[in-house]
Amino acid sequence: xxxxxxxxxxxxxxxxxxxxxxxxxxxxxxxxxxxxxxxxxxxxxxxxxxxxxxxxxxxxxxxxxxxxxxxxxxxxxxxxxxxxxxxxxxxxxxxxxxxxxxxxxxxxxxxxxxxxxxxxxxxxxxxxxxxxxxxxxxxxxxxxxxxxxxxxxxxxxxxxxxxxxxxxxxxxxxxxxxxxxxxxxxxxxxxxxxxxxxxxxxxxxxxxxxxxxxxxxxxxxxxxxxxxxxxxxxxxxxxxxxxxxxxxxxxxxxxxxxxxxxxxxxxxxxxxxxxxxxxxxxxxxxxxxxxxxxxxxxxxxxxxxxxxxxxxxxxxxxxxxxxxxxxxxxxxxxxxxxxxxxxxxxxxxxxxxxxxxxxxxxxxxxxxxxxxxxxxxxxxxxxxxxxxxxxxxxxxxxxxxxxxxxxxxxxxxxxxxxxxxxxxxxxxxxxxxxxxxxxxxxxxxxxxxxxxxxxxxxxxxxxxxxxxxxxxxxxxxxxxxxxxxxxxxxxxxxxxxxxxxxxxxxxxxxxxx
Amino acid sequence: xxxxxxxxxxxxxxxxxxxxxxxxxxxxxxxxxxxxxxxxxxxxxxxxxxxxxxxxxxxxxxxxxxxxxxxxxxxxxxxxxxxxxxxxxxxxxxxxxxxxxxxxxxxxxxxxxxxxxxxxxxxxxxxxxxxxxxxxxxxxxxxxxx
Numbered sequence: 001x002x003x004x005x006x007x008x009x010x011x012x013x014x015x016x017x018x019x020x021x022x023x024x025x026x027x028x029x030x031x032x033x034x035x036x037x038x039x040x041x042x043x044x045x046x047x048x049x050x051x052x053x054x055x056x057x058x059x060x061x062x063x064x065x066x067x068x069x070x071x072x073x074x075x076x077x078x079x080x081x082x083x084x085x086x087x088x089x090x091x092x093x094x095x096x097x098x099x100x101x102x103x104x105x106x107x108x109x110x111x112x113x114x115x116x117x118x119x120x121x122x123x124x125x126x127x128x129x130x131x132x133x134x135x136x137x138x139x140x141x142x143x144x145x146x147x148x149x150x151x152x153x154x155x156x157x158x159x160x161x162x163x164x165x166x167x168x169x170x171x172x173x174x175x176x177x178x179x180x181x182x183x184x185x186x187x188x189x190x191x192x193x194x195x196x197x198x199x200x201x202x203x204x205x206x207x208x209x210x211x212x213x214x215x216x217x218x219x220x221x222x223x224x225x226x227x228x229x230x231x232x233x234x235x236x237x238x239x240x241x242x243x244x245x246x247x248x249x250x251x252x253x254x255x256x257x258x259x260x261x262x263x264x265x266x267x268x269x270x271x272x273x274x275x276x277x278x279x280x281x282x283x284x285x286x287x288x289x290x291x292x293x294x295x296x297x298x299x300x301x302x303x304x305x306x307x308x309x310x311x312x313x314x315x316x317x318x319x320x321x322x323x324x325x326x327x328x329x330x331x332x333x334x335x336x337x338x339x340x341x342x343x344x345x346x347x348x349x350x351x352x353x354x355x356x357x358x359x360x361x362x363x364x365x366x367x368x369x370x371x372x373x374x375x376x377x378x379x380x381x382x383x384x385x386x387x388x389x390x391x392x393x394x395x396x397x398x399x400x401x402x403x404x405x406x407x408x409x410x411x412x413x414x415x416x417x418x419x420x421x422x423x424x425x426x427x428x429x430x431x432x433x434x435x436x437x438x439x440x441x442x443x444x445x446x447x448x449x450x451x452x453x454x455x456x457x458x459x460x461x462x463x464x465x466x467x468x469x470x471x472x473x474x475x476x477x478x479x480x481x482x483x484x485x486x487x488x489x490x491x492x493x494x495x496x497x498x499x500x501x502x503x504x505x506x507x508x509x510x511x512x513x
Numbered sequence: 514x515x516x517x518x519x520x521x522x523x524x525x526x527x528x529x530x531x532x533x534x535x536x537x538x539x540x541x542x543x544x545x546x547x548x549x550x551x552x553x554x555x556x557x558x559x560x561x562x563x564x565x566x567x568x569x570x571x572x573x574x575x576x577x578x579x580x581x582x583x584x585x586x587x588x589x590x591x592x593x594x595x596x597x598x599x600x601x602x603x604x605x606x607x608x609x610x611x612x613x614x615x616x617x618x619x620x621x622x623x624x625x626x627x628x629x630x631x632x633x634x635x636x637x638x639x640x641x642x643x644x645x646x647x648x649x650x651x652x653x654x655x656x657x658x659x
Contacts, residue, residue: 050652051650167563167566167567167570168567170559171525171560171564171567174529174556174559174560174563175560177552177556177559178532178553178556178557178560181552181553181556185549187549188548188549190539190540190548190549192539192549192550192553193535216596220589220592220593223585223588223589223592223623223624224585224586224588224589225585388624389619389620389623389624389626390620390626390630390634392619392623392624393615393616393619393620393634393635393638394638396615396619397612397615397616397642398642400599400612401642401646401652401654404603404608404652404654405646405652408652408653410600410601410603410604410655413599413600413603414597414600417593417596417597417599417600420596421593424589429518429521447552450547450552451547451551451552454544454545454546454547455545458545459543459544459545459546461544
């Protein structure tokens with residue numbers, strides 16, 4: 001009953017005309033950037049962060065969250081119609097979605113992806129609502145040792161799950177931790193690595209870092225590649241799936257929602273991995289696995305449900321433990337900090353209007369997305385026809401304005417461009433930038449909890465092993481570090497299973513992160 | 514590919530070593546009371562260790578041929594140079610002029626479009642974004658002499 005009362009408060013907040021407008025804008029912008037290859041949600045959220053400075057905290061987070069889950073809806077459109085995923089989380093949708101479009105079933109593919117996303121998104125909100133408050137209460141018992149262990153596990157998971165190589169992921173996390181130490185020391189206030197630059201004494205602003213890595217880095221990478229969007233010429237008929245298609249999709253949507261929710265809760269898990277795993281699971285469950293890759297509707301329904309469910313559930317670690325699990329959520333973490341709200345166990349109790357307002361806005365946003373996506377398919381297809389060379393300068397200009405507006409300083413523009421160069425190089429050398437940003441955000445907390453634990457225990461390292469929660473979390477992190485061989489084997493098996501060599505020749509690449 | 518990764522691993526190794534050297538200049542403290550240099554030093558050691566593992570991995574990986582497109586890399590470098598110039602010229606020349614020139618460069622050099630399209634887009638982007646952000650949203654973008 002308490003949940004229902006809280007939810008009513010949430011709807012009271014989310015249904016104000018201003019918040020409804022921000023929810024709509026977020027969903028709309030999210031769908032648009034999901035449709036467009038070459039600009040991902042982290043960059044867009046980073047770009048719009050300065051615009052939210054003047055908004056109340058709840059409105060800001062409603063707008064930015066809408067962009068994140070809206071992008072998951074939009075990402076499938078390009079996968080189905082172009083064989084180019086607008087979002088990395090929709091890569092696997094290309095395998096069957098594009099085949100369905102070629103067979104004249106683009107309408108059914110788009111519709112089942114939208115309905116699946118809606119159902120999964122809604123179920124995940126229920127999960128978030130039920131799971132978050134007790135998890136937050138549990139996390140209130142954490143001391144510095146548990147916090148250190150939790151953050152260490154979170155960072156290990158991000159490094160482990162974010163890219164193809166654990167070593168590279170952890171190297172990025174290490175670089176992020178080091179960049180996070182630039183500025184004032186969190187305990188003694190000593191200047192570190194500022195080299196006489198006064199502006200660095202507050203450290204690198206991670207909004208600038210994110211805009212550079214994800215915005216400018218993406219544009220530079222695309223300048224090198226040249227994106228060409230060749231929309232598959234097909235008439236989109238019958239947007240409602242047939243009864244048979246519904247029957248085939250029901251169980252995959254349910255399984256995808258469940259899998260997506262649990263994978264999304266893990267730091268570093270998120271939408272991308274959940275979509276791949278749910279596809280593999282469906283292929284395994286199917287009586288006719290040979291249909292997969294040739295236009296099986298289950299191959300669209302399951303991953304699209306999973307990525308939406310995961311996008312929603314990735315708010316759980318943010319709102320309860322203060323751990324952003326992926327780059328987009330990290331930007332929402334930044335937005336909350338800017339508005340003086342520290343995401344973590346106290347959020348649900350101290351700022352119920354933010355937590356429950358966000359939850360309620362997700363219900364509303366999901367309905368808006370369903371209404372937006374199906375009738376506006378024609379508009380999204382038209383948007384795809386805008387050539388990328390005309391879009392790239394616009395993206396760049398938005399990033400430059402965004403970085404300037406953080407402190408009204410051209411020094412910040414220079415910092416953003418420098419991180420843009422880093423982002424470009426990282427992409428070029430197959431390093432994933434997300435662990436860097438997350439480590440940079442979590443680094444100061446990790447350092448403070450490590451140093452406090454050591455000070456309280458008078459330098460006794462056993463403090464991390466004598467407390468059961470800390471010990472369990474660290475043991476999990478160590479297990480993860482010791483399992484790369486096992487993981488490589490699984491990954492190879494996974495790709496062999498999902499798409500045998502013959503089908504993989506034109507395997508789509510992720511358009512954006 | 515493997516040689517490229519080896520170079521990256523060597524660079525990361527060097528970066529970690531420099532970071533450890535710089536961290537060592539900060540007060541390290543003791544394990545009872547860690548100082549400001551404690552965490553950066555251990556993080557640098559972690560980077561060195563990981564870079565060494567990566568270096569070893571690249572030596573055992575077979576090279577995969579992946580030809581580089583030299584022409585496009587030149588375009589990336591040129592765009593980076595123009596962006597650097599943009600940063601330094603933003604205050605003296607102002608946002609509208611700098612942005613006009615940046616967009617014009619992108620539409621004539623990075624991905625060449627016809628002159629009327631390039632000029633029109635550059636003018637529209639510079640003026641439109643200035644009106645939206647500086648006039649409507651009150652972002653104090655530098656006006657410059659114009």
